Amino acid sequence: MLEIKDLNAWYGESHILHGVDFNVQEGEVVTLLGRNGAGKTTTMKSIMGLVPRREGHVVFKGGETIGMMPNQIARAGIALCPEERGIFGSLSVTENLMLPPIVAPGGLSVDEIYTLFPNLKERARTAHGTRLSGGEQQMLAIGRILRTGAKMLLLDEPTEGLAPVIVQQIGRTIREIKNRGFTVLLVEQNFRFAATVADRHYVMEHGKIIDMIPNEQLEANMDKLHDYLGV
Amino acid sequence: MIMIFGIPGPLLFGQLLLGLINGAFYAMLSLGLAVIFGMLNIINFAHGALFMMGAFAAWMLLNYFDIGYFPALILAPLLVGAFGIFLEKTIISRLYKLDHLYGLLLTFGLSLVIEGLFRNGYGSSGMPYRIPSLLQGATDLGFMFMPNYRGWVVLAAFVVCTATWLIIEKTSLGATLRAATENAPLVQAFGVNVPRLITLTYGGGIALAAFAGVLAAPIYSVNPNMGSNFINTVFAVVVIGGMGSILGSIVTGFGLGVVEGLTKVFYPQASATVVFVVMVIVLLTRPRGLFGKAA
Ligand SMILES: Nc1ncnc2c1ncn2[C@@H]1O[C@H](COP(=O)(O)OP(=O)(O)OP(=O)(O)O)[C@@H](O)[C@H]1O
Ligand SMILES: [Mg+2]
DSSP: OEEEEEEEEEETTEEEEEEEEEEEOTTOEEEEEEOTTSSHHHHHHHHHTOSSEEEEEEEETTEEOTTSOHHHHHHHTEEEEOTTOOOOTTSOHHHHHHOSOOOSSOOOOHHHHHHHOHHHHHTTTOSOGGGSOHHHHHHHHHHHHHTTOOSEEEEESTTTTOOHHHHHHHHHHHHHHHHTTOEEEEEESOHHHHHHHOSEEEEEETTEEEEEEEGGGTGGGHHHHHHHHTO | OOEETTEEHHHHHHHHHHHHHHHHHHHHHHHHHHHHHHHHOOOOTTHHHHHHHHHHHHHHHHHHHOOOHHHHHHHHHHHHHHHHHHHHHHTGGGGTTSOHHHHHHHHHHHHHHHHHHHHHHHOSSOBOOOOOGGGOSEEEOSSSEEEHHHHHHHHHHHHHHHHHHHHHHHSHHHHHHHHHHHHHHHHHHTTOOHHHHHHHHHHHHHHHHHHHHHHHTTTSOBOTTHHHHHHHHHHHHHHHHOTTOHHHHHHHHHHHHHHHHHHHHHOGGGTTTHHHHHHHHHHHHOTTOSSOOOO
């Protein structure tokens, strides 16, 4: 589904990604683990075309996307839920939800999104998206990309700073959309959470992938993982 | 004769109407500036010159092609808007990554070039544009005679401003515009062709200025300086209303026109400066403008 080879990215003069290699198969949930500053967000942005300069290969459904604009990449069927959530304060909750254009058939309906996130339905009339609590904003940020029909979702730390009940709700959502055939690339700091949803884990350090651990071998590799993540 | 605060009623209402007319132009021009500033992050100093081009387009359509006022009201904004799109695509779009100042200097230069070209071609004495026969004459409102054309200008400006506001605040296109104003890269990453949206926004803002130019043609003489005469006050309106605020530019535009008109009645000496006095007071008390949002 998504094949990344020798991906390099820069912000101005700083070279952040140094040849990132990994792949995500259709229907998989794959995580990117790594310490702060390892380059996880930069990887997500590079896939989406949101960094000032990138080189290498990002092949999606067999097609090279490295030369494409972010809007073309989105239209190809990749959707990003950004780390900072990206809820728009000048848009109402409903406007935020309806903002991303439909790029393919097969997205969730608004009712299905409300079923996954009942809070959103209650807050639908809120005039400014940024008035929502952090958890509600995260639900909105995930919900709005489920509508678009994009089947490859990039979720950047969706559980960061959220209460345990909401983390569980997001975990349920990720399993639910996996069952529906979506493919997910998930950035996580919390590998206990990652273990409850993912098939495989890639570990990132200093702008490179340094290891891959299938979820069923996670327990066996706990020591190594603690070492990588410094926890 | 009715006297109000010691002023003859007809004089007061006459100046109020003149104020509303000027206010209508302030509102349409500052509205376009606000929309353009929000999306392009550029202070479009060429706005006055493009307003002037709208009036000239109407004059040319009439004198060269025998196309009258009402078709010109549609055609001139389309033609000048297309010219705006050309400017945006070829020149202005190169500056988006730079400071506001560069856009201001560039568009200031553009306005000098455009006005200079028209001065070369048509001189600066101004050319008359007849009021269309449908809108000639005046209506007795009881308390004053209102020239029909002036009433039409206020009405048309009000309708166009309200429609623009509704599009921006109530439609999905407007939501996309507002979102792109906040965070353009993310909107583009959702699949919206933001560069094209920016180009069309510039074209739309320019079309609005040209529409105002056509409305202005029968009132002021059609001359190359007609935009610069307005633009200083319009920038004061933008600052007072709050840079980039849509509602702010409409309300402040009409409001300041009226304030100016009333000043002409009660203290004529200050009528040319009152807007700038208001600007100073607003800047001192609310630096973000009356309708500006906190950063
Ligand atoms: N806009 C930027 N300009 C310059 N450098 C940046 C920018 N964004 C990130 N960086 C740098 O790039 C490196 C990787 O950052 P990135 O945000 O990708 O890390 P991350 O793995 O997502 O970290 P975190 O877990 O804290 O989110 C860091 O050293 C960071 O300082
Ligand atoms: Mg990050």
